Amino acid sequence: MEEDFTAAExxxxxxxxxxxxxxxxxxxxxxxxxxxxxxxxxxxxxAPSVGxxxxxxxxxxxxxxxxxxxxADFARANEEAEAMFDGERRSLYSRLxxxxxxxxxxxxxxTCDRERSGSVVLGRTHMPAMDLYSCVCAVQNLWLAARAEGxxxxxxxxxxxxxxxxxxxxxxxxxPIAYLCLGHVTHxxxxxxxxxxxxxxRLPLExxxxxxxxxxxxxxxxxxxxxxxxxxxxxxxxxxxxxTPQPHRLHAVHPPHPSxxxxxxxxIAPPSAGPTQRARNASSGPAVIVGRAAxxxxxxxxxxxxxxxRSTRGAAVASSHSASGRASSTVQAASKRARSAS
Amino acid sequence: MEEDFTAAExxxxxxxxxxxxxxxxxxxxxxxxxxxxxxxxxxxxxAPSVGxxxxxxxxxxxxxxxxxxxxADFARANEEAEAMFDGERRSLYSRLxxxxxxxxxxxxxxTCDRERSGSVVLGRTHMPAMDLYSCVCAVQNLWLAARAEGxxxxxxxxxxxxxxxxxxxxxxxxxPIAYLCLGHVTHxxxxxxxxxxxxxxRLPLExxxxxxxxxxxxxxxxxxxxxxxxxxxxxxxxxxxxxTPQPHRLHAVHPPHPSxxxxxxxxIAPPSAGPTQRARNASSGPAVIVGRAAxxxxxxxxxxxxxxxRSTRGAAVASSHSASGRASSTVQAASKRARSAS
Numbered sequence: 174m175e176e177d178f179t180a181a182e183x184x185x186x187x188x189x190x191x192x193x194x195x196x197x198x199x200x201x202x203x204x205x206x207x208x209x210x211x212x213x214x215x216x217x218x219x220a221p222s223v224g225x226x227x228x229x230x231x232x233x234x235x236x237x238x239x240x241x242x243x244x245a246d247f248a249r250a251n252e253e254a255e256a257m258f259d260g261e262r263r264s265l266y267s268r269l270x271x272x273x274x275x276x277x278x279x280x281x282x283x284t285c286d287r288e289r290s291g292s293v294v295l296g297r298t299h300m301p302a303m304d305l306y307s308c309v310c311a312v313q314n315l316w317l318a319a320r321a322e323g324x325x326x327x328x329x330x331x332x333x334x335x336x337x338x339x340x341x342x343x344x345x346x347x348x349p350i351a352y353l354c355l356g357h358v359t360h361x362x363x364x365x366x367x368x369x370x371x372x373x374x375r376l377p378l379e380x381x382x383x384x385x386x387x388x389x390x391x392x393x394x395x396x397x398x399x400x401x402x403x404x405x406x407x408x409x410x411x412x413x414x415x416x417t418p419q420p421h422r423l424h425a426v427h428p429p430h431p432s433x434x435x436x437x438x439x440x441i442a443p444p445s446a447g448p449t450q451r452a453r454n455a456s457s458g459p460a461v462i463v464g465r466a467a468x469x470x471x472x473x474x475x476x477x478x479x480x481x482x483r484s485t486r487g488a489a490v491a492s493s494h495s496a497s498g499r500a501s502s503t504v505q506a507a508s509k510r511a512r513s514a515s
Numbered sequence: 516m517e518e519d520f521t522a523a524e525x526x527x528x529x530x531x532x533x534x535x536x537x538x539x540x541x542x543x544x545x546x547x548x549x550x551x552x553x554x555x556x557x558x559x560x561x562a563p564s565v566g567x568x569x570x571x572x573x574x575x576x577x578x579x580x581x582x583x584x585x586x587a588d589f590a591r592a593n594e595e596a597e598a599m600f601d602g603e604r605r606s607l608y609s610r611l612x613x614x615x616x617x618x619x620x621x622x623x624x625x626t627c628d629r630e631r632s633g634s635v636v637l638g639r640t641h642m643p644a645m646d647l648y649s650c651v652c653a654v655q656n657l658w659l660a661a662r663a664e665g666x667x668x669x670x671x672x673x674x675x676x677x678x679x680x681x682x683x684x685x686x687x688x689x690x691p692i693a694y695l696c697l698g699h700v701t702h703x704x705x706x707x708x709x710x711x712x713x714x715x716x717r718l719p720l721e722x723x724x725x726x727x728x729x730x731x732x733x734x735x736x737x738x739x740x741x742x743x744x745x746x747x748x749x750x751x752x753x754x755x756x757x758x759t760p761q762p763h764r765l766h767a768v769h770p771p772h773p774s775x776x777x778x779x780x781x782x783i784a785p786p787s788a789g790p791t792q793r794a795r796n797a798s799s800g801p802a803v804i805v806g807r808a809a810x811x812x813x814x815x816x817x818x819x820x821x822x823x824x825r826s827t828r829g830a831a832v833a834s835s836h837s838a839s840g841r842a843s844s845t846v847q848a849a850s851k852r853a854r855s856a857s
Binding site: 176177178181182183185186187188189190191192193195211212214215216218219220221223224225226227229230231232233234235236239250253254257258266269271290293295296297298299300302303305306309310312313314316317318320321322323328330331332333334341342343344347350351361365367368372373375376378381382383384385386387388389391 | 518519520523524525527528529530531532533534535537553554556557558560561562563565566567568569571572573574575576577578581592595596599600608611613632635637638639640641642644645647648651652654655656658659660662663664665670672673674675676683684685686689692693703707709710714715717718720723724725726727728729730731733
């Protein structure tokens, strides 16, 4: 099959994925137009579902009284949650803003009707949570669509399920999956707030990937996102350009956090006891951004902040696509640029 | 905040969402380059996670022996699953291809480590499934990224969890969330196979949306996706162009199934007993596609097939975006075109 997404389209998807945030504190009061809401709900409705059962419903909440009631339950639940932590952790927790229920113009509850297509569902017999998971896929579709529409979304999970059911009249047979706040925002943070505020750090992808068996390291994939750009001819053993014979076109994708943070805690013990097979040099210098995206079509606020974030953190991911022969000169130019910059 | 996604970028995201398919039968054997795999895994790793715990791992399976072992379990599970259905339904089930385990060059198991950040997790205290759901968000990110990379993905849920654990060495404390098949494909189907083959139909979005309370209809949102295009000045009560004062630019988004199928079974009893408040005329004529996307930048195979699908099914969704003033002439032209075409 011919590739049916252009590089620009692919980049746009990655842009949504990498710039999506869990928004709690930047909601603006202006209403979300119905047609925008329709589009993002349609995106949710086009999520995959087990046996094509489409078990979701969407309760759009704009009534301030309903929001206040749910917010009151959040306040109770959050006190309980805070009490689970001790000392400094509790102090930090208490300073986090964890919801935007009243400020966000729209709240949205996504539910799962487990009986939607009868008791036997194709694909659910052996993995009974599949219908719940389908609804989560709908949440993520909606979240990304909202991001592309310029809408922030925050998932509030510090609620008592019973209180939520009561506030929204959700019957016993229906499972609430997600309670979301959404609306236009003053800005999107360049990094997740829980990272900025010191709660936890992003883990290095390479520690999370195994090959063929739990804990068996995958030395070739993925290439460590914290590495500086590797292009063909520079250090191709570290960043293998391709296994296919075609020439390649390079472009940068836009992960705001491609690197393990310099000196940062890992937050997870590496499953294998041995040292990782590649040195990490994420903190050794400024980012090298090569290729099309860097040169560069994207001048949006997010991209600028991502690039600022990159240049302080010092990493970029260069990647190559199977592409037509004419792209090879781009590769060479990009490769040259990368070498001279590093 | 200024809009930071262009209309083209937004459309690209919707294109991925609406053209994503659960692929079982069209895998090609050519390998997936490591750097492509890295990108889609990085997309998964940038999913939202409760308390930023990032509880996922990714086991990349390419060993034919491991695949065969898992396929053997699928065969057993599938016999059991088939036996759950009777008569014609069983016969139809038996003709469905429900996995591509051996054909797909890459299988991928996504798991959840519920203890990754200790026993108390920010946001999980009151909704204990949140860590599992975070991993599902990662699945959906990966699925969309794969689609934009031209890779098909199929989620196989007809497996015994114990067999899967054993085949991959997954320890007891780790929860397998998803087993995916992925690879390049000969083509993407324009419609979900379970729909094409008569298993179930897509539900009308309007039946799934409530306002402020369970089963309370949302008459304004969403506008019925099965409606023919409504633009400002034609039937704006049915498709309200906007609540904001700005002029609008129209463009079509690309849902392959915007319409309730003509004469199709609904598959779900409408929760409210009364008639829906708007007539459905999805089957009354060919699609009217207005605006930029229709006129039209997208000539990809998918878009062509979507348009073919549309013209036989008879519907399109026109939508409006907040945009700059110069767009108003586009609106008027599109509106005129739509009226003369309908």
